[in-house]
Amino acid sequence: MTETRMLGVLGGMGPLAGATFMARLTLLTPAARDQEHIPAVLWSDPRVPDRTAARLAGGEDPLPWLVRGIRGLEAAGCGAIAIPCNTAHGWFDAMQAATPLPILHIVEAAADELGRLGLAAGPVGLLATKGTLAMRLYQDRLEGRGYRCLVPPEAEMDEAVMPAIERVKANRVAEAYAPLAEAAMRLVERGARGVVLGCTEIPLGIAAGPALPFPVADTIDALARAALAWARPAG
Amino acid sequence: MTETRMLGVLGGMGPLAGATFMARLTLLTPAARDQEHIPAVLWSDPRVPDRTAARLAGGEDPLPWLVRGIRGLEAAGCGAIAIPCNTAHGWFDAMQAATPLPILHIVEAAADELGRLGLAAGPVGLLATKGTLAMRLYQDRLEGRGYRCLVPPEAEMDEAVMPAIERVKANRVAEAYAPLAEAAMRLVERGARGVVLGCTEIPLGIAAGPALPFPVADTIDALARAALAWARPAG
Numbered sequence: 001m002t003e004t005r006m007l008g009v010l011g012g013m014g015p016l017a018g019a020t021f022m023a024r025l026t027l028l029t030p031a032a033r034d035q036e037h038i039p040a041v042l043w044s045d046p047r048v049p050d051r052t053a054a055r056l057a058g059g060e061d062p063l064p065w066l067v068r069g070i071r072g073l074e075a076a077g078c079g080a081i082a083i084p085c086n087t088a089h090g091w092f093d094a095m096q097a098a099t100p101l102p103i104l105h106i107v108e109a110a111a112d113e114l115g116r117l118g119l120a121a122g123p124v125g126l127l128a129t130k131g132t133l134a135m136r137l138y139q140d141r142l143e144g145r146g147y148r149c150l151v152p153p154e155a156e157m158d159e160a161v162m163p164a165i166e167r168v169k170a171n172r173v174a175e176a177y178a179p180l181a182e183a184a185m186r187l188v189e190r191g192a193r194g195v196v197l198g199c200t201e202i203p204l205g206i207a208a209g210p211a212l213p214f215p216v217a218d219t220i221d222a223l224a225r226a227a228l229a230w231a232r233p234a235g
Numbered sequence: 236m237t238e239t240r241m242l243g244v245l246g247g248m249g250p251l252a253g254a255t256f257m258a259r260l261t262l263l264t265p266a267a268r269d270q271e272h273i274p275a276v277l278w279s280d281p282r283v284p285d286r287t288a289a290r291l292a293g294g295e296d297p298l299p300w301l302v303r304g305i306r307g308l309e310a311a312g313c314g315a316i317a318i319p320c321n322t323a324h325g326w327f328d329a330m331q332a333a334t335p336l337p338i339l340h341i342v343e344a345a346a347d348e349l350g351r352l353g354l355a356a357g358p359v360g361l362l363a364t365k366g367t368l369a370m371r372l373y374q375d376r377l378e379g380r381g382y383r384c385l386v387p388p389e390a391e392m393d394e395a396v397m398p399a400i401e402r403v404k405a406n407r408v409a410e411a412y413a414p415l416a417e418a419a420m421r422l423v424e425r426g427a428r429g430v431v432l433g434c435t436e437i438p439l440g441i442a443a444g445p446a447l448p449f450p451v452a453d454t455i456d457a458l459a460r461a462a463l464a465w466a467r468p469a470g
Binding site: 006012013014015016018019020022023025026027029031032033034035036037038039040041042043044045046047048049050072075076077166169170171 | 241247248249250251253254255257258260261262264266267268269270271272273274275276277278279280281282283284285307310311312401404405406
């Protein structure tokens with residue numbers, strides 16, 4: 001058995017996003033047969049306490065659950081960790097301090113994806129959980145790269161974006177399309193040149209309807225590309 | 236952290252089938268939020284040597300790789316194992332002998348699925364790898380339940396079914412639809428009352444085109460239902 005590096009995936013947040021990450025990782029890999037695909041272990045534990053509730057409403061701390069998953073991926077022999085949940089990156093520093101394995105940062109991957117889409121700087125829309133917005137996971141990093149982040153108004157977050165994310169987690173994926181597409185469109189109407197789908201449930205909802213007529217940075221695909229670059233470094 | 240039973244998934248054979256199994260498991264679970272979904276670990280090692288080549292062409296034995304994955308799932312704390320690869324079930328007895336964890340049998344799950352589709356007995360078509368057909372994984376079990384299995388002729392296996400399975404593994408999923416749909420239709424023309432998609436790449440190809448106008452037993456969904464029944468026993 002030749003030893004190659006296995007990718008660790010800390011998923012389950014939500015479980016459909018983790019499964020879709022594995023599918024997109026596979027479909028984005030240049031491979032002609034099974035044995036050319038990337039070995040990976042997906043730790044899909046949907047019991048991790050809700051990240052937005054922990055940050056904004058005094059909910060249970062997810063960190064012990066996140067570290068437990070990381071220990072599982074370490075034990076499996078993984079060489080790096082990808083986490084297809086944006087809000088969980090609010091605990092990035094604590095997770096990285098808990099493991100010697102490199103953790104790929106989804107916001108850095110999303111910023112790279114914006115570049116790939118031809119959006120080098122300027123106003124971009126940001127759809128994400130209230131937790132991700134409140135922790136400024138995107139705003140601080142993207143503004144450091146010359147972007148300006150537009151986010152939906154509070155009422156639209158409460159009435160459209162958060163309920164749509166909850167529908168995806170409840171397997172009502174098709175019902176998430178319209179509110180998410182409308183929220184993205186409003187950001188473009190306000191001047192955004194593209195929209196970051198900064199919660200891994202959002203691209204699942206957006207995929208359930210017609211493609212949006214402006215650039216969108218899908219953070220599932222962005223993280224899958226970063227994982228591929230780790231697993232198969234060019235040159 | 237409450238202890239519930241984690242499902243172990245020995246996947247990667249191929250990796251898109253394993254990822255799709257995780258997605259279908261999620262979508263088939265009655266859940267209103269992340270925390271109501273089923274915890275699972277997917278061991279996705281696509282390096283497992285080709286199962287059909289091992290059985291029919293003296294290829295490398297996959298068993299050490301399969302057992303290695305089972306050890307990983309044991310170490311992760313899983314309580315049962317599902318294997319979304321039909322051909323790997325040719326090594327079922329050896330795998331079951333190697334672990335105290337129960338392994339859910341995909342052929343038993345497929346037989347249950349036929350019942351669910353209203354096909355209690357009689358002629359059914361069987362699309363699978365040449366390895367699965369040669370090992371009689373389906374024929375012996377289904378004939379014991381009163382079914383009669385119709386399989387494609389050798390030339391059609393070589394020219395249509397096996398190349399279509401290889402296309403899915405090579406991420407050319409859409410190109411797999413036509414040959415698989417035609418092979419299924421020919422089995423129905425020969426008298427099959429429904430068709431078992433007895434290789435987990437086959438439902439992926441069939442999903443890439445219009446739904447078939449006869450009952451099909453999707454072995455990814457069948458195994459996901461068996462896993463759900465294990466994780467959430469009724470009553």
